[in-house]
Amino acid sequence: MTIADLHTLTGAYALHALSARESEEFVRHLEVCEACTQEVRELRETAARLGIAAAETPGAEFRSRVMAAITEVRQLPPLVPDAGSGSGRPSRWRSWRHRLPQLALAACLVVAMAAVGVAVDAEHQVSEQHARTVAAQQQAASLSALLAAPDATFHSAPLAGGGSSTVVASQLLGQAAFVYHDLPPLPGSKVYELWFSKGGVMVPAGLVGSGAPSGAQLLAGSAHGAAGVGVTVEPASGSPRPTSAPILLTAL
Known part of the structure; x- marks a missing residue:
């Protein structure tokens, strides 16, 4: 892994999204890179603050709504090596690895924002929940992209x-x-x-x-x-x- 690659892994390391081998290599990098050490510290502090924001307990009906919606969620295809790559390592994995901080933060933020909830009339519950979920997803995507920006x-x-x-x-x-x-x-x-x-x-x-x-x-x-x-x-x-x-x- 090159030094340039290591500099892009601060968010993934802060969220424990690296493999054991990558984590060990990145820890050695932190010993000689003050910029990455500071960035990891700041990302962990911000992630902790975002987690605190979701301290409210969701309503009893929240789990049943989530379980009912699971069957409608399209699953992502597995990551496989590109044909003819010759390296034995999935070429797509590099781009997905760089997106792990955004994806992990977005997932945490979506759950946090959806869990807060507001009281709604029973007849409008489904449509309003959907609107809140869409808004939360958009907010989470923007926030995670901002947190992972190279100049943040x-x-x-x-x-x-x-x-x-x-x-x-x-x-x-x-x-x-x-x-x-x-x-x-x-x-x-x-x-x-x-x-x-x-x-x-x-x-x-x-x-x-x-x-x-x-x-x-x-x-x-x-x-x-x-x-x-x-x-x-x-x-x-x-x-x-x-x-x-x-x-x-x-x-x-």
């Missing part, structure tokens, strides 16, 4: 008033995410609003709408050209400009 940066900071956060950003993807833990509850007339700082102007980037004290949310809009990310407390419908002092303001 992680900025952890406490929140004024309580709680902690990590802002993950990638200029290559033009995306950023707000990962939060122990976010203090707000009255119904208030909401947390996300902002990009661009050219000295705060640009709205969405509302934190999960209602849970811990979670992860992508910022709306492009992160290209953003110098920082902020969070403020605003009226329930949000504001075009901040109306209160930020509880978080971090540079990217």
Whole structure:
């Protein structure tokens, strides 16, 4: 395995997705590569925060819905060596191995977000559950791609008033995410609003709408050209400009 290959395995190693042989080789690489060591540490911290966000217990009917849906899930074909490759090693495995961090994180995030659930009317339960699952899958795919981006940066900071956060950003993807833990509850007339700082102007980037004290949310809009990310407390419908002092303001 080349040095270039080893540099791409930080996410898979952080999620214990490497084979025993690859893991041993990567451990030796970590002894001489400070950049990969730091990246593994940051990925594990972020994965732990995302896991904490799913601490709620799913309803009793959740397992039965999952089991009923299994028969409708199309299974992936097995990985086999390409004919004529001559190496005896599946050529597809290299591309799948590089995608393991994204796939593993996406699977964890989908389960976490689906497990939270909300109460729905019985007659609309199936359709609304499907819509929530699709939204969770899209969010999970975007978050996992962001976490695995080669230029992803992680900025952890406490929140004024309580709680902690990590802002993950990638200029290559033009995306950023707000990962939060122990976010203090707000009255119904208030909401947390996300902002990009661009050219000295705060640009709205969405509302934190999960209602849970811990979670992860992508910022709306492009992160290209953003110098920082902020969070403020605003009226329930949000504001075009901040109306209160930020509880978080971090540079990217």
